[in-house]
Amino acid sequence: MPTPAGRALSSLTVRGRCVVAAGGTLLLVGALLGERPLVQLAVFALALPLLSAVAVLRQRFRISARRTVTPPRVPRGGSAEVSLELTNTDTRTGGLWVLTEQVPAGLGASPGFVVERLAPGGRTALTYRVHGSRRGRHVLGPLRLRLVDPFGLVERSAVGADSAPLLVVPRVRPLGAGGPAGVQSGGGDGTRRTLAVHGEDDVSVREYRQGDDLRKVHWRATARTGDLMVRLEERPWRAQGTLLVDTRARAHLIAPRVRADRAGGVVPGPAGDDSPPADSLEWVVEAAASIGAELARRGAVLRAVTDTGELLPPSGRGQLTTEDLLARLAATGPSRLPGLAGGVEQLCRAAGDGPVVCLLGAVGPDDVVELIRGRSGPTTDLAVLTDIESWAAPAPGRGRRLSDASRGALTAQREDAAALLRAAGWRVAVARADTTVGQVWAELGAPRPAGTPGRQGAPA
Structure with a gap:
């Protein structure tokens, strides 16, 4: 147990220690020179901190x-x-x-x-x-x-x-009136939509696969091509919308956890955004919050999955409300998992036949193969690939930088992954640091150019 003298010394401020040091010096000099006034001044200088310490230590407060x-x-x-x-x-x-x-x-x-x-x-x-x-x-x-x-x-x-x-x-950013699947009304009537809306000849089709419902066989296309063909249908967003959020640390450029006043002015972002996402992971989380809130507002049964598991409401099961989604995303951080296999498995289990929106970091063809295989159903799914190189501009205080060779390799992998997804009928958009979530959402809902392949090569 410390003594009262020890407690008094430990409670001295820097100023108090300087006064004690000065008093000790005066006492030594006064004793060597035989100057009594110096000794008296030294005693006063040494007594003042001691008396102050006793007075402070005796104070009681509640x-x-x-x-x-x-x-x-x-x-x-x-x-x-x-x-x-x-x-x-x-x-x-x-x-x-x-x-x-x-x-x-x-x-x-x-x-x-x-x-x-x-x-x-x-x-x-x-x-x-x-x-x-x-x-x-x-x-x-x-x-x-x-x-x-x-x-x-x-x-x-x-x-x-x-x-x-x-x-x-996370911030919920406005997405505008556009978007995929034609969900431009504030809820709609929930009727089913097909990929082609005018005429039997315009129905989108693909080759028959084992397990497909024979009631969906398109006999006119089958007779024309000589192969068994089935109709493609696009599920309404009101039925269900499922998000896949890629939080793998290896798939993002994670900014150091510095204070905002030190990071100000060095984070790239869209024009007019006074608080842009500091890194690609923050952009992906913000996009998940914005898209999820929009789908929930339009009546979708909302579910969300990360590479580590499903984000569940407080009840432990069922659909997420917007508040539930934001609360779960608030605590979502980078994971150490190397691949998306676990997230894809959870996604397929949660989404069923409903459409999904995949918000991915840096991915290549190998990362999306399992995603394409697991999502081979009749719906048109969406994927956002993040251009993480756009967050790697050299600036003071940023954590990771990329060489020109690394940038080229990441770009090539992303383009290959996007090509695979588009060939499988996915709608794909690329997000950059200067891109808003609303711009990406509008791009996902834009009409496909003529000749663009639909699901499994069927014309869109």
């Missing part, structure tokens, strides 16, 4: 703090106001209190306050703002209290046990 966070959930880049109500629950008047609120680095700097001589039972309200520059679940507090003497020579610290949560969710 305080309570209550926080109110408004709002308790903010989108990334948004701000929240924190109201801190401090109450002196002791029977004595408080001294000079220096308070510091402990705030995570992703929310800004820790604010400080000074409260002096708070009366017994008295209350004071302290407010500050936090900026949600980093997505995730954050904890505000606890409050750190420092008791200091009037000369600033001694301080005593105590940390409370109170705290309050703040959830920073």
